Amino acid sequence: MCEQAFEVVSIKRTDDGHWCVAGRAYLDVNLGDALETSSTGGAKVKVVGIVTYGRGTDLLSGMMTGELILEGEIHEPLNALYAPQ
Known part of the structure; x- marks a missing residue:
């Protein structure tokens, strides 16, 4: 369980083939992190960009809102991203 x-x-899909996912972090999310698309170990995606308050950053701290730029396969609908244990 994750x-x-x-x-x-x-x-949304970006022009360069990445995914732009907007929402709220519950855990700290760092540039380069590998996240999963399911709580039971779904597909893995890599965080290749983070934007919050209109600025790029290397860290989105827990409870902050922002956008994650992800590399990998996502099958919509997607409600959450999970940290592997």
């Missing part, structure tokens, strides 16, 4: 790291509010 712990919820990020609640997804919206998701």
